[in-house]
Amino acid sequence: MVKKIMHDPLFLAQKSVDATEADKQIVTDLLDTFRANLEHCVGMAANMIGVKKNIIVVAAGPFQFAMINPVITKKSGAYQTEEGCLSLKGVRPCTRYQEIEVDYLDQNFKKQHGKYTGWTAQIIQHEIDHCNGIVI
Numbered sequence: 001m002v003k004k005i006m007h008d009p010l011f012l013a014q015k016s017v018d019a020t021e022a023d024k025q026i027v028t029d030l031l032d033t034f035r036a037n038l039e040h041c042v043g044m045a046a047n048m049i050g051v052k053k054n055i056i057v058v059a060a061g062p063f064q065f066a067m068i069n070p071v072i073t074k075k076s077g078a079y080q081t082e083e084g085c086l087s088l089k090g091v092r093p094c095t096r097y098q099e100i101e102v103d104y105l106d107q108n109f110k111k112q113h114g115k116y117t118g119w120t121a122q123i124i125q126h127e128i129d130h131c132n133g134i135v136i
């Protein structure tokens with residue numbers, strides 16, 4: 001189901017907790033909401049639809065995928081950039097890493113490990129920040 005986008009900075013500043021299989025509907029709702037907002041964003045975190053769980057969704061070309069309880073295990077190649085956010089107006093400076101490795105669960109709650117570079121890596125870092133209560 002498509003949900004409303006949360007803009008409350010106090011809510012967005014709170015840390016999310018790990019999701020369990022009982023949260024499968026939230027994963028579906030987040031993907032639905034993300035797909036309804038693809039013109040405006042390249043990723044979303046569950047707290048952006050008002051749910052403080054560690055679930056993010058990321059665009060990769062024509063596809064969108066979910067990462068549940070994502071943890072960055074390696075990062076390299078720091079650089080400075082600027083990002084915007086669906087929950088904010090304007091852009092802000094931030095530090096990102098060119099290459100990251102991530103442990104996460106897929107939509108079926110199977111353990112996965114992925115290596116990401118460039119744009120996809122940047123989106124994942126932005127969305128994981130949301131899970132930690134960091135808005136850019």
Ligand SMILES: [Zn+2]
Nearest residue numbers: 084085086087
């Ligand atoms: Zn954002």
